[in-house]
Amino acid sequence: MEFVDTHCHTHEMVRRVTPVYDKWHGDGIERTPEDVIKAAHEVGVGRMLCVGTTYEDSQLAIEFVKNRENMWASIGIHPHEAETALAEGHLDAFRGLVGSPKVIAVGECGLDYFYNHSSKEAQIAVLKAQIELALAHSLPLIFHVREAFDDFWPIFEQYDGIRGVLHSFTDSQANLKKALAHGLFIGVNGIATFAKREEQLAMYRSIPLANLLLETDAPFLTPVPHRGTINEPKYTRVVAEFLADLRNESLEQLAEQTSESARQLFRI
Ligand SMILES: [Zn+2]
Structure with a gap:
């Protein structure tokens, strides 16, 4: 049985380009990328996508996957x-990364009006730039949309x-319907394992x-029952087990179809 982790930030273990590095090293447990990859392989998580969040972080993701098998x-x-x-004029240099080896998608990009760390105008401009980049190179997009679907869909x-x-999707039935009508895939992670509202389940x-x-x-x-520890790609399997149970599907069936979808979407 194989599982694909279609969204992780494992590359950020190796160098501090964003605070995600501190998260990886915040629990006092020594782990190398090789430890994390080996632990994932041991439970069937064979493929992983390392997702960039800034220009420098995207460079790091490219560098990280370069000589590692089954990582993109x-x-x-x-x-x-x-x-x-x-402000720092990174967009042109960022666009230049698109032809690098093993770059299989653009994102994560989108709109986040929950935190509003950037102005709406800036978020929209940078989202559009990334959509246009992906379309020009026939690449799929990894979207992060939080409390912002009213602006996102238009x-x-x-x-x-x-x-x-739509990565880390936790939104309404109505936005799910809309996403499906547009042929989008729905990325589900550990949030599902601690979701309480019946509506969300x-x-x-x-x-x-x-x-x-x-x-x-x-x-x-980090999914239940591992809350309080640092999340690793190996827990893709825990998410899969939870969903198979919730949805009354066999784990085999869920593993097979989600891996096939990952192959289709990302051409990996
Ligand atoms: Zn992410």
Whole structure:
């Protein structure tokens, strides 16, 4: 059985380019990337996508996956980082990363009005730039959208031919429907394991298996029963087990279909 972690930040273990590095090293446990990759392989998590959040972080993801088998990079500027990217004039250099080896997607990119670390205007400009970059290179997009679907959909609908995933999806049935109508995949991570509202659990149940993707967002969002420890790609399997149980599917079936979807979307 194989599982694919379609969204992790494992590359950030090796060098501090964002505070995610501190998260990886914040629990006093010594671990190398090789330890983390080996632990993932041992439970069937064979493939991993390292997702960039800034220009420098995307460079690091590319460098990290270069000589590592079954790992790929996505280049992205997170909505939190949109203002900095514009202020520091990083967009052109960022675009230049797109042809690097093993870059299989653009993102994470999107809109986050929950934290609003960047202005809406900056977030929208940087999202559009990344959609256009992905379309110009026929790459899928990894979207991060939080409390911002009312602005996200009109932007999305300005473009034809977007392929991608709504990563860490926790939103409403209505936005799920809309995403499915647009042919998007739905990325589910450890948040599902500590979701309490019946409405949200029902939403996870109603995602068609063919549109479901597994992810961890490691080192964040550790699933139950490992809360309080640092999340690692190996827990993709825990998310899969939880979902198989919740959705009344066999783990084999869920592993097979989600891995096939990851292959299709990212051409890995
Ligand atoms: Zn992420």
